[in-house]
Amino acid sequence: MPINIPKHLPARERLEKENIFLMEDDRASTQDIRPLNILILNLMPEKKKTERQLLRLLSNSPLQVNVDFIHTETYQSKNISESHLNEFYKTFTDIKHHHYDGMIITGAPVERLRFEDVDYWEELQTIMQWTKEHVTSVLHICWGAQAALYGHYGIDKYELPDKLSGVYGHRLHVPTTKLVRGLDDEFLAPHSRYTGVSATSILEHEQLTLLASSEEAGALLVMSKDEKHVMITGHIEYEATTLAEEYERDQAKGLPVQLPENYFPKDDPSIPPLNRWRSQAYLLFSNWLNYYVYQETPYHWD
Template sequence: MPINIPEQLPARGILKKENIFVMGESQATHQDIRPLNILILNLMPEKERTEAQLLRLLSNSPLQINVSFLRTATHESKNISKWHLEQFYTTFERIKSRRYDGMIITGAPIEHIPFEEADYWAELTEIMEWTKTNVTSVLNICWGAQACLYYHYGIGKYELPKKCFGVYKHTLTDPTVKLVRGFDEEYLAPHSRYTETLKEQILASEDLVLLSHSEEAGPFIIMSKDEKHIMLTGHLEYDADTLAAEYNRDANKGLDTQIPENYFPGDNPLEQPLNRWRSHAHLLFANWLNYYVYQETPYQWD
C-alpha cells in the first residue's frame, strides 16, 4: 500500500531504499479513494528508529494511509531534535477535535516507575479517554499495552526478577481470530521489558481475551472483547539489530546487562542476529488494518 508521509521525514529515505511505496501529498490527493487516517503516539526515545519500524509495517496492505505523529506536550524528549518534533509531530490540543480510523501507542522506557509518576500520565489518560469516541481501533505496544490494560481494565504491571530480554516462542489460543489469521501455530517475537502482566488476571477479565502466550515471556497478544483495543506486550516491530543495540548501549554504560535470550547465533554478541519474526509482524499489522480499522471505520465520520 502507499503511505502518505511528509517529504522531509528521515524515514522516507529509508523506506524508499527498501522499495516500499511512499507518496507525497500531491500524489495522494489525486487518488479517488478514502485513505485511512492513522495517528501514532510515539513515546519511544529514539523516535526516528521507531518511525521507520512502524511505517514499514503499515505499508504492507493495499490501503492508502495518511500517518500523523503525536507527541506529549508535558514531556521534553532528549534524544531527538526540537526541529524534528516541530516539523513532523503535533500535540493533542491541536488534534483532539478530529477523528482517526486507527491509532498506535508505542512503548516507553519507564517501566520502573508507577504509571501515575510518569510526567505525562495525566495527558496520556486524557488521550486514552478520547480514543473511546474518536478512534476506531487502538494498537498498544509494550509499556503502551500495560498502560492500556491499567487505565481501561484495572490490570497492573509487576516487576520481574530479571529483564524479559530476547526472542521467544509463542503459541496461539485461538487461530480463528481475525487478528492472527495466517499465523503459524508456533512463532517468534522479541521482548524487552522489566515488568509483566499476569496471565491469570487477563483470563479472569470479562472484557479481555488472550490470543497468544509464551511459556517464557508470558502473555503477548491481548484484545478487548469489543475489539477496540489490541495490546502487544512485546515488539514485533523491532528490526533485527534493535535488541543488539539495546544490549550494547547498556554494556557500554557498564551496566550488568544480560545477553538477549535466543537472539545472537551461539549466544555470541559478536555474531549478526537474524530477523526471525518479520513475516508475522507484517501479517499482524496487515490484519489489524484490514479487519479492525478498514472494515470497521465509517466512510465518513459524523
C-alpha cells in the same frame, strides 16, 4: 498500496531503499479513494527509529494510509531535536477535535515507575479516554500495552527479577480470531522489558481475550472483546539489530544485563542477528489495518 508520509521525513530514504511503497501528498490527493488516517503517539526516546519501524509495517497493505505523529505536551523528549518535532509532529491539542480510523501508542522506557509517577500519565489518560469516541481501533505496544491494561481494565504490571530481553516462541490460543489470521500456531517475537502482566488476570477478565503467550515471556497478544483495543506486550516492530543495540547501550551504561536470549547466532554477539519475526509482524499489522480499522471505521465521521 502506499503509505503517505511527509516528503522530508528522515525515515523515507531508508524505507525507499527497502522498496517500501511510499507516496507524497500531491500524488495521494489525486486518488479517488478513502485513505485510512492513523495517529501515532510516539513515546519512544529514539523517535526516528520507531517512526521507521512502524511505517514499514503499516506500508504492507492494499490500503492507502495517512499518518500523523504526536508527542507529549507535558514531557519534552531529550533524544530528539526540537526542529524534528516541530516539522513532523503535532500535539494532542492540535488533533483532539479530529477523528482517526486507527491509533498506535508505543512503548516507553518508564516501565519501572508506577503509572501515576510517569510525567505524562495524566495526559496519556486523557488521550486514552479521547480514543473511545474519536478512534475506531487502538494498537498498544509494550509499555503502551501495559498502560492500556491498567488504564482501561485495572490490570497492573509487576517487576520481573531480571530484564526480559530476547526472541521467544509463542503459541496461539484463539487461532480463529481475525487479528491472528494466517499466523503460525507457534511463532517468534522479541521482548525487551523489566516488567510483566499477569496472564491469569487477563484470562479471568470478562472484557479481555488472551490470543497468544509464551512460557518464557508470558502474555504477548491481548484483545478487548469489543475489539476496540489490541495490546502487544512485546516489540514485533523491532528490526533485526534493535535488541543488539539495546544490549550494547545497557552494557555501556554499566547495567547488569544478560545476553538477549535466543537472539545472536550461537549466542555470539559478534555474529549479526537475523530477523526471524518479520513475516508475523507484517501479517499482524496488515490484519489489524484490514479487519479492525478499514472494515469497521465509518466512511464519513460525523
